[in-house]
Amino acid sequence: MSTEDHLKTMISLGQYIPNRHCGYCGSSNGSSIYGLNALSLTVDHYQQLMDRGWRRSGKFLYKPDLKNSCCPQYTIRIKESAFKPSKEHRQAINKFNRFILGSQYDSVQKLSMTSKHAGFNLSTSIHCAEYGNIPQTIRENIKHRLTVKLVTPEFTQEKYALYRHYQQYCHKEPLEQITPSGFKRFLCDAPFSLVQGAYCVTADGKHVGLWHQMYYVDGVLVAMAVLDFLPDTISGVYFMSREDYSKHEFGKLSACREILLSHEENKPYYHIGLYVYHCQKMKYKASFKPSELLDPELYEYFSFDKFEPELAKRLYVTFDPAYSNPLRTVSGRQQSAFSANMSGILARSSVEAIFDDFNVTLIIQNRSMLGTHLKALLPDVYKSLHHTLVEMEAVIGVELFEQFAISVN
Known part of the structure; x- marks a missing residue:
């Protein structure tokens, strides 16, 4: 089956990128994101990604890790x-x-x-x-x-x-x-x-x-x-x-x-x-009322008025009653989204338990195949990709991830 016969959204393999320069406070290593390239993307899928905290810069899609960044960026x-x-x-x-x-x-x-x-x-x-x-x-x-x-x-x-x-x-x-x-x-x-x-x-x-x-x-x-x-x-x-x-x-x-x-x-x-609550250049955005901010754990929008008093007390705010994870300081260049305890993602064990090879579409050498077929044909290649695919599903979200084709060329 050719790529034209399959999904209209195709993305590259993703990667957790810690210790980046922050354009808001000037820190040389205070910002962390998860990023990937969109080879093609429907407007419907991009809106769903935005409602999970993603943004784009050209064809590069990125999700800020609010919990592990000096200046958390709320949608x-x-x-x-x-x-x-x-x-x-x-x-x-x-x-x-x-x-x-x-x-x-x-x-x-x-x-x-x-x-x-x-x-x-x-x-x-x-x-x-x-x-x-x-x-x-x-x-x-x-x-x-x-x-x-x-x-x-x-x-x-x-x-x-x-x-x-x-x-x-x-x-x-x-x-x-x-x-x-x-x-x-x-x-x-x-x-x-x-x-x-x-x-x-x-x-x-x-x-x-x-x-x-x-x-x-x-x-x-x-x-x-x-x-x-x-x-x-x-x-x-x-x-x-x-x-x-x-x-x-x-x-x-x-x-x-x-x-x-x-x-x-x-x-x-x-x-x-x-x-960004503490960035002076961002203050004008809060003047457009009533506005809503996206909760980075629940992926629900709450009024700015509900968020503001909490943001005045701490950088990372979620209204998830089940949230209890402490903040993690990301160090080194080889961190994954799991080891960094990235904001708003499922635990690796939870994703592994529901990960289904039949629901993963991979594009290899311009041909489309399911993950289970790759595992049967090229088990070593599939094994090398497995951790990245599980991590992508945790960051993107199970339902949305399974609608995408993943290019591994």
Whole structure:
């Protein structure tokens, strides 16, 4: 049987990676993850992985080990129907609209019914300053021309120039380390594009897979959001903007727009990425209320308000009443997820007891076979893979793991 005849999600063998540099606190060896490459991935499967604490960087999928990391990264999401813009969100939106519209701000506000007397409406407030929504009689008198559009994620020099500028001023990255290939790998490549029907616009105009949302002011690209459109959510992958637009609080503006976009695309949730409680740059994410954090043991979402007092007392928080494992400090370079006592995984003995060779699909030399067949044909090869496969099932989750094909080429 060929790989085309089998599953649409194919992943590489996984690996536990301890003692990594932490981008949040700067520790040289404080972060630990479990990682693998996605050779192809359906949007449905990726959403299920996200709801188990996974994220992606290009085609690399990783699950932070919250228990063994200096800065635990919690999955955070917002239910779009419950979101209420705060005073600071409304101020940021109105301030930016005033910058775009200039002297015509009040006129547009009245026409769009977003005055103080009419109340604040997120949809009209977000869209009222876009050039295509401004009445012809007013357009010639506005200060700037704002255009926002969703485009496919191909590499362009225009996008790369913005990325290069942003990495240099925001992250202080040396120019020689910023490359076109790095940009493409990080923000243009996605495993969704390798799955038929998982990178498109549907018949009813809804987006699927990876897209870039472009912000133009007077024809100049000033900001760009990288977004994953999944079955029940939009996931914010990355956002970048020009340094001279930092005063416009694009972090708040873009998140408000993406929450609204979730509503427009009939997605009940918006994932705003990962949240680190003690990281100052992450504080803005907690301002989008009501939000929920993913429990790293139960894989259930609980309100941020429930998590916050616990996070103020300790780094690792779970509401699992059965949880009693002490924290483990990972040392050395050869740790496995089992020996590190990684957060949110089944014990090795539990997985071994239910591990079924018939439910493991392996891709070897572009051919698909069940684990039990490999064990019969090449027992030594299968034996060398067994520990890794059991560990992958423990980290990914039994039901989800058994839906994937594992490439061992």
